[in-house]
Amino acid sequence: MSASEIPQGLNGMDLIIDGWFHERGTLWPGQAMSLQVAEVVYHGRSKYQDILFFKSTNHGMVLVLDGVIQVTEHDEHSYQEMIAQIPLMAHGSPKKVLVIGGGDGGVLREIARHSSVEEITICEIDEDVINYSKKYLPTLAIGYTDPRVTVKIMDGSVFMAQNPGTFDVIITDSSDPIGPASVLFEAPFYKGMHDALAPGGVICTQGECMWLHKDLIKPLIQAVSKFCTSVEYAFTTIPTYPSGQIGFILGTKGKESCKVPVKVDREMEESLNYYNKEVHEAAFVLPSFARRAIFE
Template identity: 70%
Template sequence: MYLCIAISFIDNSGKDLIIDGWFHERGVLWPGQAMSLKVKKVLDHYRTDFQDLLVFESENHGTVLVLDGVIQVTTRDEFSYQEMIAHIPLFAHPNPKRVLVIGGGDGGVLREVARHTGVEEIIECEIDEGVIIASKKYLPSLAIGYDDPRVSVKIMDGAKYMEENQSSFDVIITDSSDPIGPASVLFETPFYNAMYKSLREGGIVCTQGECMWLHLNLIRPLIDSISQTFSSVEYAYTTMPTYPSGQIGFIIATKGRNSCKVPEREMTDVVQKELQYYTPELHKAAFVLPAFAQRAIFGDKAK
Protein backbone atom coordinates (compact mmCIF):
# COMPACT_ATOMS: atom_id res chain seq x y z
CA MET A 1 0.00 0.00 0.00
CA TYR A 2 1.33 3.42 -0.95
CA LEU A 3 1.08 6.47 1.28
CA CYS A 4 1.30 10.09 0.24
CA ILE A 5 4.42 11.44 1.92
CA ALA A 6 3.20 15.01 2.32
CA ILE A 7 -0.20 16.47 3.14
CA SER A 8 0.37 19.43 0.83
CA PHE A 9 2.46 19.42 -2.34
CA ILE A 10 3.18 22.75 -4.01
CA ASP A 11 4.47 23.38 -7.53
CA ASN A 12 7.03 26.04 -8.39
CA SER A 13 4.32 28.63 -8.98
CA GLY A 14 3.20 28.26 -5.37
CA LYS A 15 -0.11 26.57 -6.23
CA ASP A 16 -1.24 23.62 -4.12
CA LEU A 17 -1.32 20.50 -6.30
CA ILE A 18 -1.72 17.72 -3.75
CA ILE A 19 -3.77 18.30 -0.62
CA ASP A 20 -4.63 15.50 1.81
CA GLY A 21 -3.64 12.87 -0.73
CA TRP A 22 -5.60 14.29 -3.68
CA PHE A 23 -4.16 15.97 -6.78
CA HIS A 24 -6.20 19.01 -7.82
CA GLU A 25 -6.04 20.44 -11.35
CA ARG A 26 -7.19 24.05 -11.47
CA GLY A 27 -6.41 26.19 -14.48
CA VAL A 28 -7.14 29.64 -15.83
CA LEU A 29 -8.51 28.12 -19.05
CA TRP A 30 -11.31 26.36 -17.17
CA PRO A 31 -12.35 28.79 -14.42
CA GLY A 32 -14.82 27.60 -11.84
CA GLN A 33 -14.14 23.89 -12.26
CA ALA A 34 -11.44 21.43 -11.21
CA MET A 35 -10.32 17.83 -11.68
CA SER A 36 -9.16 15.74 -8.72
CA LEU A 37 -7.41 12.36 -8.62
CA LYS A 38 -6.49 10.38 -5.54
CA VAL A 39 -2.73 9.92 -5.21
CA LYS A 40 -1.08 6.65 -4.18
CA LYS A 41 2.52 7.78 -4.53
CA VAL A 42 4.46 10.77 -5.87
CA LEU A 43 7.05 9.36 -8.27
CA ASP A 44 8.90 12.51 -9.27
CA HIS A 45 8.65 16.28 -9.22
CA TYR A 46 11.10 18.82 -10.58
CA ARG A 47 11.47 21.92 -12.69
CA THR A 48 12.62 21.29 -16.27
CA ASP A 49 14.19 24.07 -18.31
CA PHE A 50 10.67 25.14 -19.30
CA GLN A 51 7.99 23.98 -16.86
CA ASP A 52 7.01 22.28 -13.63
CA LEU A 53 6.84 18.49 -14.05
CA LEU A 54 5.05 16.11 -11.69
CA VAL A 55 4.58 12.35 -12.03
CA PHE A 56 2.47 10.36 -9.61
CA GLU A 57 0.79 7.00 -9.31
CA SER A 58 -2.94 7.48 -8.91
CA GLU A 59 -5.55 5.34 -7.19
CA ASN A 60 -7.64 4.60 -10.30
CA HIS A 61 -5.98 6.18 -13.35
CA GLY A 62 -2.52 4.62 -13.37
CA THR A 63 0.53 6.80 -13.79
CA VAL A 64 -0.18 10.50 -14.31
CA LEU A 65 2.06 13.10 -15.97
CA VAL A 66 1.36 16.72 -15.02
CA LEU A 67 2.96 19.84 -16.54
CA ASP A 68 2.53 23.20 -14.84
CA GLY A 69 -0.32 21.78 -12.80
CA VAL A 70 -2.24 20.42 -15.81
CA ILE A 71 -2.82 16.72 -16.54
CA GLN A 72 -1.14 15.64 -19.78
CA VAL A 73 -1.43 11.86 -19.63
CA THR A 74 -2.91 9.12 -17.50
CA THR A 75 -2.18 5.54 -18.47
CA ARG A 76 -5.85 4.63 -17.99
CA ASP A 77 -7.26 6.79 -20.78
CA GLU A 78 -4.35 8.13 -22.87
CA PHE A 79 -5.18 5.93 -25.87
CA SER A 80 -8.32 7.87 -26.78
CA TYR A 81 -6.27 11.02 -27.40
CA GLN A 82 -3.11 9.45 -28.85
CA GLU A 83 -4.97 7.24 -31.32
CA MET A 84 -7.30 9.93 -32.62
CA ILE A 85 -4.74 12.71 -33.03
CA ALA A 86 -2.48 10.34 -34.98
CA HIS A 87 -4.82 8.11 -36.97
CA ILE A 88 -7.29 10.72 -38.20
CA PRO A 89 -4.66 12.56 -40.31
CA LEU A 90 -2.67 9.44 -41.18
CA PHE A 91 -5.64 7.45 -42.46
CA ALA A 92 -6.98 10.56 -44.22
CA HIS A 93 -3.75 10.64 -46.26
CA PRO A 94 -3.48 8.10 -49.10
CA ASN A 95 0.26 7.49 -48.75
CA PRO A 96 2.08 9.24 -45.88
CA LYS A 97 5.84 8.73 -46.01
CA ARG A 98 7.36 11.46 -43.83
CA VAL A 99 5.69 12.50 -40.57
CA LEU A 100 6.66 15.31 -38.20
CA VAL A 101 5.49 15.28 -34.58
CA ILE A 102 5.85 18.55 -32.69
CA GLY A 103 5.68 18.15 -28.93
CA GLY A 104 4.41 14.76 -27.81
CA GLY A 105 7.35 14.18 -25.51
CA ASP A 106 5.57 11.31 -23.76
CA GLY A 107 5.99 9.21 -26.93
CA GLY A 108 2.34 8.21 -27.33
CA VAL A 109 1.87 9.83 -30.73
CA LEU A 110 5.08 8.23 -31.96
CA ARG A 111 3.75 4.86 -30.85
CA GLU A 112 0.62 5.35 -32.95
CA VAL A 113 2.39 6.76 -36.01
CA ALA A 114 4.73 3.75 -35.94
CA ARG A 115 1.75 1.43 -36.52
CA HIS A 116 1.63 2.72 -40.11
CA THR A 117 4.14 0.48 -41.87
CA GLY A 118 4.17 2.64 -44.99
CA VAL A 119 5.63 5.60 -43.10
CA GLU A 120 9.35 5.76 -43.82
CA GLU A 121 10.54 8.52 -41.48
CA ILE A 122 9.18 9.98 -38.23
CA ILE A 123 10.74 13.15 -36.81
CA GLU A 124 9.86 14.36 -33.34
CA CYS A 125 10.59 17.97 -32.39
CA GLU A 126 10.29 18.41 -28.62
CA ILE A 127 11.60 21.56 -26.98
CA ASP A 128 11.58 20.15 -23.45
CA GLU A 129 13.88 17.14 -23.09
CA GLY A 130 12.80 16.79 -19.46
CA VAL A 131 9.41 15.47 -20.61
CA ILE A 132 11.08 12.78 -22.73
CA ILE A 133 13.36 11.72 -19.88
CA ALA A 134 10.49 11.45 -17.41
CA SER A 135 8.28 9.57 -19.88
CA LYS A 136 10.94 6.99 -20.69
CA LYS A 137 11.34 6.35 -16.97
CA TYR A 138 7.72 6.39 -15.81
CA LEU A 139 5.55 5.88 -18.92
CA PRO A 140 7.12 2.98 -20.83
CA SER A 141 3.82 1.98 -22.46
CA LEU A 142 3.86 5.35 -24.26
CA ALA A 143 7.59 5.88 -24.60
CA ILE A 144 7.85 2.62 -26.56
CA GLY A 145 7.37 4.89 -29.55
CA TYR A 146 10.98 6.01 -29.20
CA ASP A 147 12.20 2.48 -29.89
CA ASP A 148 11.08 2.50 -33.52
CA PRO A 149 14.14 2.78 -35.82
CA ARG A 150 12.30 5.24 -38.08
CA VAL A 151 12.12 7.80 -35.25
CA SER A 152 14.59 10.69 -34.97
CA VAL A 153 14.36 13.17 -32.10
CA LYS A 154 15.24 16.86 -32.34
CA ILE A 155 15.44 18.80 -29.08
CA MET A 156 14.60 22.20 -30.46
CA ASP A 157 11.87 24.68 -31.32
CA GLY A 158 9.46 23.16 -33.81
CA ALA A 159 8.95 26.39 -35.73
CA LYS A 160 12.68 26.73 -36.34
CA TYR A 161 12.92 23.13 -37.51
CA MET A 162 10.07 23.64 -39.97
CA GLU A 163 11.68 26.81 -41.27
CA GLU A 164 14.74 24.70 -42.09
CA ASN A 165 12.64 21.95 -43.69
CA GLN A 166 10.23 23.40 -46.24
CA SER A 167 7.86 21.21 -48.29
CA SER A 168 9.15 18.16 -46.44
CA PHE A 169 6.30 16.33 -44.67
CA ASP A 170 3.14 14.54 -45.64
CA VAL A 171 1.63 14.81 -42.15
CA ILE A 172 2.46 17.16 -39.27
CA ILE A 173 0.98 16.39 -35.84
CA THR A 174 1.27 18.97 -33.08
CA ASP A 175 0.66 17.39 -29.69
CA SER A 176 0.89 20.40 -27.42
CA SER A 177 -0.14 21.39 -23.94
CA ASP A 178 -2.58 24.28 -23.45
CA PRO A 179 -1.83 27.78 -24.84
CA ILE A 180 -0.09 28.99 -21.70
CA GLY A 181 3.67 29.25 -21.20
CA PRO A 182 5.98 27.56 -23.75
CA ALA A 183 3.06 26.15 -25.78
CA SER A 184 1.26 29.46 -26.34
CA VAL A 185 2.92 30.14 -29.71
CA LEU A 186 1.60 26.82 -31.04
CA PHE A 187 -1.91 28.28 -31.07
CA GLU A 188 -1.07 31.34 -33.14
CA THR A 189 -1.43 31.95 -36.87
CA PRO A 190 2.34 32.26 -37.61
CA PHE A 191 2.89 28.73 -36.33
CA TYR A 192 0.20 27.38 -38.64
CA ASN A 193 1.77 29.28 -41.52
CA ALA A 194 5.07 27.57 -40.69
CA MET A 195 3.34 24.18 -40.79
CA TYR A 196 1.78 25.01 -44.14
CA LYS A 197 5.19 25.80 -45.62
CA SER A 198 6.70 22.63 -44.20
CA LEU A 199 3.95 20.43 -45.70
CA ARG A 200 4.26 18.74 -49.04
CA GLU A 201 1.46 19.30 -51.53
CA GLY A 202 -1.48 17.18 -50.46
CA GLY A 203 -0.27 17.20 -46.85
CA ILE A 204 -2.30 17.30 -43.64
CA VAL A 205 -1.73 18.94 -40.26
CA CYS A 206 -3.51 17.85 -37.10
CA THR A 207 -3.12 19.85 -33.91
CA GLN A 208 -4.47 19.74 -30.38
CA GLY A 209 -7.51 22.00 -30.73
CA GLU A 210 -8.81 22.57 -27.18
CA CYS A 211 -12.30 21.94 -25.81
CA MET A 212 -15.57 22.95 -27.48
CA TRP A 213 -17.23 23.35 -24.07
CA LEU A 214 -14.63 25.83 -22.83
CA HIS A 215 -12.60 27.37 -25.63
CA LEU A 216 -14.81 28.41 -28.53
CA ASN A 217 -13.36 31.90 -28.11
CA LEU A 218 -9.95 30.42 -28.98
CA ILE A 219 -11.03 27.92 -31.64
CA ARG A 220 -13.19 30.12 -33.91
CA PRO A 221 -10.67 32.98 -34.43
CA LEU A 222 -7.84 30.54 -35.15
CA ILE A 223 -9.88 28.56 -37.68
CA ASP A 224 -11.04 31.79 -39.35
CA SER A 225 -7.46 33.00 -39.60
CA ILE A 226 -5.85 29.87 -41.03
CA SER A 227 -8.74 29.21 -43.45
CA GLN A 228 -7.25 31.93 -45.61
CA THR A 229 -4.14 29.77 -46.12
CA PHE A 230 -5.11 26.09 -45.95
CA SER A 231 -7.26 24.35 -48.55
CA SER A 232 -9.61 22.98 -45.90
CA VAL A 233 -9.89 23.45 -42.14
CA GLU A 234 -12.00 21.15 -39.98
CA TYR A 235 -12.58 20.42 -36.29
CA ALA A 236 -12.89 16.90 -34.90
CA TYR A 237 -12.93 15.67 -31.33
CA THR A 238 -12.54 12.76 -28.98
CA THR A 239 -13.71 11.99 -25.46
CA MET A 240 -11.04 12.16 -22.77
CA PRO A 241 -12.17 11.61 -19.16
CA THR A 242 -9.24 13.36 -17.47
CA TYR A 243 -9.17 16.44 -19.70
CA PRO A 244 -11.33 19.47 -18.78
CA SER A 245 -15.01 18.77 -19.57
CA GLY A 246 -14.08 15.27 -20.79
CA GLN A 247 -13.51 16.32 -24.40
CA ILE A 248 -10.59 17.52 -26.52
CA GLY A 249 -10.60 18.69 -30.12
CA PHE A 250 -8.30 18.57 -33.12
CA ILE A 251 -7.84 21.19 -35.80
CA ILE A 252 -7.22 19.37 -39.08
CA ALA A 253 -6.07 21.39 -42.07
CA THR A 254 -4.86 20.46 -45.54
CA LYS A 255 -2.60 21.76 -48.30
CA GLY A 256 -3.95 21.05 -51.76
CA ARG A 257 -6.58 18.53 -50.71
CA ASN A 258 -10.13 18.63 -49.44
CA SER A 259 -11.92 17.17 -46.43
CA CYS A 260 -10.35 14.62 -44.09
CA LYS A 261 -13.69 13.32 -42.82
CA VAL A 262 -13.40 9.96 -44.58
CA PRO A 263 -10.38 7.60 -44.32
CA GLU A 264 -8.43 7.20 -47.56
CA ARG A 265 -6.86 3.89 -46.57
CA GLU A 266 -8.20 0.71 -45.01
CA MET A 267 -6.89 -0.51 -41.70
CA THR A 268 -5.56 -4.05 -41.41
CA ASP A 269 -7.19 -6.42 -38.95
CA VAL A 270 -3.88 -6.68 -37.11
CA VAL A 271 -3.72 -2.93 -36.44
CA GLN A 272 -7.40 -2.68 -35.52
CA LYS A 273 -6.98 -5.38 -32.88
CA GLU A 274 -4.12 -3.37 -31.36
CA LEU A 275 -6.20 -0.20 -31.02
CA GLN A 276 -8.50 0.60 -28.13
CA TYR A 277 -10.38 3.63 -29.45
CA TYR A 278 -9.98 4.57 -33.13
CA THR A 279 -12.10 2.87 -35.79
CA PRO A 280 -12.99 3.98 -39.33
CA GLU A 281 -16.52 4.66 -38.08
CA LEU A 282 -15.25 6.85 -35.23
CA HIS A 283 -13.02 8.69 -37.72
CA LYS A 284 -16.12 9.84 -39.59
CA ALA A 285 -18.16 10.48 -36.45
CA ALA A 286 -15.45 12.65 -34.89
CA PHE A 287 -16.29 15.45 -37.33
CA VAL A 288 -20.00 15.49 -36.45
CA LEU A 289 -20.30 18.39 -34.00
CA PRO A 290 -23.12 19.31 -31.64
CA ALA A 291 -25.29 22.10 -33.05
CA PHE A 292 -23.92 24.76 -30.68
CA ALA A 293 -20.30 23.96 -31.59
CA GLN A 294 -21.00 23.74 -35.33
CA ARG A 295 -22.61 27.20 -35.26
CA ALA A 296 -19.99 28.75 -33.00
CA ILE A 297 -16.97 27.42 -34.93
CA PHE A 298 -18.17 27.51 -38.53
CA GLY A 299 -21.19 29.79 -38.48
CA ASP A 300 -23.45 29.32 -41.49
CA LYS A 301 -20.90 27.31 -43.44
CA ALA A 302 -22.08 23.92 -44.64
CA LYS A 303 -20.99 20.86 -42.69
Protein backbone atom coordinates in the same frame (compact mmCIF):
# COMPACT_ATOMS: atom_id res chain seq x y z
CA MET B 1 -0.31 28.17 -16.42
CA SER B 2 3.31 28.46 -17.55
CA ALA B 3 6.25 28.06 -15.21
CA SER B 4 6.68 31.83 -15.13
CA GLU B 5 3.02 32.29 -14.13
CA ILE B 6 3.05 29.85 -11.21
CA PRO B 7 2.77 31.89 -8.02
CA GLN B 8 5.89 31.82 -5.91
CA GLY B 9 6.05 28.65 -3.83
CA LEU B 10 3.35 26.82 -5.86
CA ASN B 11 4.32 23.71 -7.80
CA GLY B 12 2.83 20.36 -8.68
CA MET B 13 3.23 19.10 -5.15
CA ASP B 14 1.26 22.06 -3.80
CA LEU B 15 -1.76 20.78 -5.73
CA ILE B 16 -1.82 17.52 -3.76
CA ILE B 17 -4.11 18.03 -0.75
CA ASP B 18 -5.27 15.26 1.57
CA GLY B 19 -4.02 12.63 -0.85
CA TRP B 20 -5.76 14.07 -3.92
CA PHE B 21 -4.24 15.97 -6.85
CA HIS B 22 -6.43 18.96 -7.76
CA GLU B 23 -6.11 20.47 -11.24
CA ARG B 24 -7.36 24.05 -11.38
CA GLY B 25 -6.68 25.74 -14.70
CA THR B 26 -7.12 29.35 -15.75
CA LEU B 27 -8.63 28.13 -19.03
CA TRP B 28 -11.46 26.31 -17.24
CA PRO B 29 -12.58 28.68 -14.47
CA GLY B 30 -15.07 27.42 -11.94
CA GLN B 31 -14.31 23.73 -12.38
CA ALA B 32 -11.55 21.34 -11.32
CA MET B 33 -10.38 17.76 -11.85
CA SER B 34 -9.21 15.66 -8.91
CA LEU B 35 -7.42 12.30 -8.90
CA GLN B 36 -6.54 10.29 -5.84
CA VAL B 37 -2.79 9.87 -5.42
CA ALA B 38 -1.28 6.52 -4.47
CA GLU B 39 2.38 7.58 -4.74
CA VAL B 40 4.41 10.50 -6.07
CA VAL B 41 7.23 9.00 -8.15
CA TYR B 42 8.92 12.16 -9.44
CA HIS B 43 8.71 15.90 -9.01
CA GLY B 44 11.11 18.53 -10.36
CA ARG B 45 11.46 21.56 -12.54
CA SER B 46 13.03 21.54 -15.99
CA LYS B 47 14.31 24.59 -17.80
CA TYR B 48 10.78 25.19 -19.06
CA GLN B 49 8.19 23.84 -16.64
CA ASP B 50 7.20 22.04 -13.47
CA ILE B 51 7.07 18.25 -13.98
CA LEU B 52 5.17 15.80 -11.78
CA PHE B 53 4.61 12.07 -12.17
CA PHE B 54 2.38 10.22 -9.73
CA LYS B 55 0.67 6.86 -9.50
CA SER B 56 -3.04 7.32 -9.05
CA THR B 57 -5.34 4.85 -7.35
CA ASN B 58 -7.54 4.26 -10.39
CA HIS B 59 -5.96 5.89 -13.47
CA GLY B 60 -2.44 4.46 -13.48
CA MET B 61 0.55 6.75 -13.92
CA VAL B 62 -0.22 10.44 -14.42
CA LEU B 63 1.98 13.12 -16.02
CA VAL B 64 1.36 16.72 -14.92
CA LEU B 65 3.08 19.77 -16.45
CA ASP B 66 2.75 23.16 -14.77
CA GLY B 67 -0.13 21.85 -12.69
CA VAL B 68 -2.14 20.54 -15.67
CA ILE B 69 -2.83 16.85 -16.36
CA GLN B 70 -1.27 15.77 -19.66
CA VAL B 71 -1.55 11.98 -19.62
CA THR B 72 -3.11 9.23 -17.55
CA GLU B 73 -2.52 5.60 -18.44
CA HIS B 74 -6.25 4.93 -18.02
CA ASP B 75 -7.48 7.05 -20.93
CA GLU B 76 -4.44 8.21 -22.93
CA HIS B 77 -5.34 6.02 -25.89
CA SER B 78 -8.41 8.09 -26.76
CA TYR B 79 -6.24 11.17 -27.27
CA GLN B 80 -3.07 9.60 -28.69
CA GLU B 81 -4.89 7.40 -31.19
CA MET B 82 -7.20 10.10 -32.44
CA ILE B 83 -4.68 12.93 -32.82
CA ALA B 84 -2.43 10.58 -34.79
CA GLN B 85 -4.69 8.15 -36.63
CA ILE B 86 -7.16 10.72 -38.01
CA PRO B 87 -4.54 12.63 -40.06
CA LEU B 88 -2.55 9.50 -40.94
CA MET B 89 -5.62 7.64 -42.21
CA ALA B 90 -6.93 10.78 -43.91
CA HIS B 91 -3.67 11.03 -45.85
CA GLY B 92 -3.60 7.33 -46.65
CA SER B 93 0.08 6.66 -47.35
CA PRO B 94 2.34 9.06 -45.43
CA LYS B 95 6.08 8.54 -45.73
CA LYS B 96 7.53 11.44 -43.74
CA VAL B 97 5.83 12.48 -40.51
CA LEU B 98 6.75 15.27 -38.09
CA VAL B 99 5.63 15.58 -34.47
CA ILE B 100 5.87 18.89 -32.62
CA GLY B 101 5.78 18.39 -28.85
CA GLY B 102 4.47 15.02 -27.74
CA GLY B 103 7.45 14.31 -25.51
CA ASP B 104 5.68 11.45 -23.73
CA GLY B 105 6.01 9.39 -26.94
CA GLY B 106 2.39 8.34 -27.36
CA VAL B 107 1.96 9.95 -30.79
CA LEU B 108 5.19 8.30 -31.94
CA ARG B 109 3.78 4.94 -30.84
CA GLU B 110 0.71 5.47 -33.02
CA ILE B 111 2.68 6.64 -36.08
CA ALA B 112 4.97 3.63 -35.80
CA ARG B 113 2.00 1.34 -36.49
CA HIS B 114 2.06 2.49 -40.14
CA SER B 115 4.36 0.51 -42.42
CA SER B 116 4.18 3.17 -45.14
CA VAL B 117 6.01 5.65 -42.90
CA GLU B 118 9.73 5.83 -43.64
CA GLU B 119 10.83 8.73 -41.42
CA ILE B 120 9.42 10.01 -38.11
CA THR B 121 10.87 13.20 -36.64
CA ILE B 122 9.90 14.63 -33.26
CA CYS B 123 10.75 18.16 -32.14
CA GLU B 124 10.39 18.49 -28.37
CA ILE B 125 11.84 21.53 -26.65
CA ASP B 126 11.92 19.98 -23.16
CA GLU B 127 14.26 16.98 -23.06
CA ASP B 128 13.32 16.25 -19.44
CA VAL B 129 9.79 15.31 -20.51
CA ILE B 130 11.23 12.72 -22.88
CA ASN B 131 13.69 11.29 -20.38
CA TYR B 132 11.23 10.97 -17.50
CA SER B 133 8.48 9.62 -19.77
CA LYS B 134 10.82 6.86 -20.86
CA LYS B 135 11.25 5.97 -17.20
CA TYR B 136 7.70 6.35 -15.91
CA LEU B 137 5.46 5.96 -19.00
CA PRO B 138 7.09 3.11 -20.95
CA THR B 139 3.83 2.08 -22.65
CA LEU B 140 3.80 5.48 -24.38
CA ALA B 141 7.54 6.07 -24.69
CA ILE B 142 7.95 2.76 -26.53
CA GLY B 143 7.54 4.95 -29.60
CA TYR B 144 11.12 6.14 -29.15
CA THR B 145 12.45 2.62 -29.75
CA ASP B 146 11.35 2.62 -33.39
CA PRO B 147 14.43 2.94 -35.65
CA ARG B 148 12.59 5.35 -37.95
CA VAL B 149 12.41 7.97 -35.16
CA THR B 150 14.78 10.96 -35.04
CA VAL B 151 14.63 13.22 -31.99
CA LYS B 152 15.31 16.96 -32.26
CA ILE B 153 15.54 18.90 -28.99
CA MET B 154 14.62 22.28 -30.41
CA ASP B 155 11.89 24.74 -31.33
CA GLY B 156 9.57 23.07 -33.82
CA SER B 157 8.94 26.35 -35.66
CA VAL B 158 12.62 26.66 -36.45
CA PHE B 159 12.83 23.08 -37.67
CA MET B 160 9.81 23.48 -39.94
CA ALA B 161 11.26 26.66 -41.45
CA GLN B 162 14.40 24.68 -42.26
CA ASN B 163 12.40 21.94 -44.03
CA PRO B 164 9.81 23.47 -46.38
CA GLY B 165 7.59 21.19 -48.45
CA THR B 166 8.89 18.07 -46.72
CA PHE B 167 6.34 16.25 -44.58
CA ASP B 168 3.22 14.33 -45.51
CA VAL B 169 1.71 14.70 -42.04
CA ILE B 170 2.57 17.13 -39.22
CA ILE B 171 1.05 16.58 -35.77
CA THR B 172 1.33 19.15 -32.98
CA ASP B 173 0.72 17.59 -29.57
CA SER B 174 0.85 20.70 -27.40
CA SER B 175 -0.17 21.80 -23.95
CA ASP B 176 -2.70 24.61 -23.52
CA PRO B 177 -2.26 28.08 -25.09
CA ILE B 178 -0.73 29.80 -22.09
CA GLY B 179 2.90 30.59 -21.43
CA PRO B 180 5.44 29.18 -23.93
CA ALA B 181 2.80 27.05 -25.70
CA SER B 182 0.71 30.09 -26.66
CA VAL B 183 2.58 30.54 -29.95
CA LEU B 184 1.37 27.08 -31.01
CA PHE B 185 -2.16 28.47 -31.18
CA GLU B 186 -1.42 31.43 -33.44
CA ALA B 187 -1.85 31.71 -37.20
CA PRO B 188 1.90 32.11 -37.99
CA PHE B 189 2.62 28.72 -36.43
CA TYR B 190 -0.08 27.08 -38.53
CA LYS B 191 1.29 28.84 -41.59
CA GLY B 192 4.69 27.35 -40.76
CA MET B 193 3.13 23.89 -40.56
CA HIS B 194 1.39 24.38 -43.90
CA ASP B 195 4.63 25.54 -45.55
CA ALA B 196 6.49 22.48 -44.22
CA LEU B 197 3.91 20.13 -45.77
CA ALA B 198 4.45 18.30 -49.02
CA PRO B 199 1.63 18.59 -51.59
CA GLY B 200 -1.39 16.62 -50.42
CA GLY B 201 -0.22 16.83 -46.82
CA VAL B 202 -2.27 17.03 -43.61
CA ILE B 203 -1.70 18.94 -40.37
CA CYS B 204 -3.37 18.10 -37.08
CA THR B 205 -3.08 19.99 -33.81
CA GLN B 206 -4.56 19.84 -30.36
CA GLY B 207 -7.63 22.05 -30.72
CA GLU B 208 -8.91 22.62 -27.18
CA CYS B 209 -12.42 22.01 -25.84
CA MET B 210 -15.60 23.02 -27.63
CA TRP B 211 -17.38 23.39 -24.28
CA LEU B 212 -14.83 25.87 -22.94
CA HIS B 213 -12.88 27.46 -25.78
CA LYS B 214 -15.22 28.34 -28.66
CA ASP B 215 -13.92 31.91 -28.63
CA LEU B 216 -10.38 30.60 -29.10
CA ILE B 217 -11.20 27.95 -31.72
CA LYS B 218 -13.31 30.03 -34.13
CA PRO B 219 -10.80 32.81 -34.93
CA LEU B 220 -8.01 30.27 -35.26
CA ILE B 221 -9.96 28.22 -37.79
CA GLN B 222 -10.81 31.41 -39.70
CA ALA B 223 -7.14 32.38 -39.80
CA VAL B 224 -5.96 28.93 -40.88
CA SER B 225 -8.59 28.75 -43.65
CA LYS B 226 -6.78 31.58 -45.43
CA PHE B 227 -3.90 29.30 -46.43
CA CYS B 228 -5.09 25.71 -46.00
CA THR B 229 -7.19 24.00 -48.67
CA SER B 230 -9.56 22.64 -46.03
CA VAL B 231 -9.86 23.30 -42.29
CA GLU B 232 -11.97 21.10 -40.02
CA TYR B 233 -12.56 20.39 -36.33
CA ALA B 234 -12.88 16.90 -34.89
CA PHE B 235 -13.04 15.75 -31.30
CA THR B 236 -12.62 12.84 -28.93
CA THR B 237 -13.88 12.06 -25.45
CA ILE B 238 -11.36 11.71 -22.63
CA PRO B 239 -12.45 11.70 -18.98
CA THR B 240 -9.41 13.37 -17.41
CA TYR B 241 -9.25 16.41 -19.71
CA PRO B 242 -11.33 19.52 -18.92
CA SER B 243 -15.04 18.83 -19.58
CA GLY B 244 -14.13 15.33 -20.79
CA GLN B 245 -13.54 16.39 -24.39
CA ILE B 246 -10.66 17.62 -26.53
CA GLY B 247 -10.65 18.74 -30.14
CA PHE B 248 -8.31 18.63 -33.10
CA ILE B 249 -7.89 21.19 -35.86
CA LEU B 250 -7.04 19.57 -39.19
CA GLY B 251 -5.80 21.42 -42.24
CA THR B 252 -4.67 20.28 -45.67
CA LYS B 253 -2.43 21.38 -48.51
CA GLY B 254 -3.98 20.66 -51.89
CA LYS B 255 -6.30 18.03 -50.42
CA GLU B 256 -9.97 18.18 -49.59
CA SER B 257 -11.78 16.99 -46.47
CA CYS B 258 -10.24 14.69 -43.84
CA LYS B 259 -13.67 13.49 -42.72
CA VAL B 260 -13.48 10.16 -44.54
CA PRO B 261 -10.31 8.07 -44.14
CA VAL B 262 -8.45 7.29 -47.35
CA LYS B 263 -6.96 4.25 -45.65
CA VAL B 264 -8.95 1.70 -43.66
CA ASP B 265 -6.97 -0.96 -41.79
CA ARG B 266 -9.28 -3.30 -39.91
CA GLU B 267 -6.34 -5.41 -38.70
CA MET B 268 -4.75 -2.34 -37.10
CA GLU B 269 -8.08 -1.35 -35.59
CA GLU B 270 -8.11 -4.66 -33.72
CA SER B 271 -4.95 -3.54 -31.89
CA LEU B 272 -6.38 -0.11 -31.00
CA ASN B 273 -8.56 0.86 -28.05
CA TYR B 274 -10.46 3.86 -29.44
CA TYR B 275 -9.94 4.68 -33.12
CA ASN B 276 -11.76 2.95 -35.96
CA LYS B 277 -13.17 4.06 -39.31
CA GLU B 278 -16.61 4.77 -37.90
CA VAL B 279 -15.23 6.79 -34.97
CA HIS B 280 -13.04 8.73 -37.45
CA GLU B 281 -16.08 9.82 -39.44
CA ALA B 282 -18.20 10.50 -36.35
CA ALA B 283 -15.49 12.68 -34.80
CA PHE B 284 -16.32 15.46 -37.28
CA VAL B 285 -20.04 15.46 -36.42
CA LEU B 286 -20.38 18.37 -34.03
CA PRO B 287 -23.25 19.27 -31.69
CA SER B 288 -25.33 22.12 -33.06
CA PHE B 289 -24.06 24.67 -30.52
CA ALA B 290 -20.43 23.90 -31.40
CA ARG B 291 -20.99 23.90 -35.16
CA ARG B 292 -22.67 27.30 -34.99
CA ALA B 293 -20.10 28.78 -32.63
CA ILE B 294 -17.06 27.54 -34.54
CA PHE B 295 -18.08 27.69 -38.19
CA GLU B 296 -20.93 30.19 -38.58
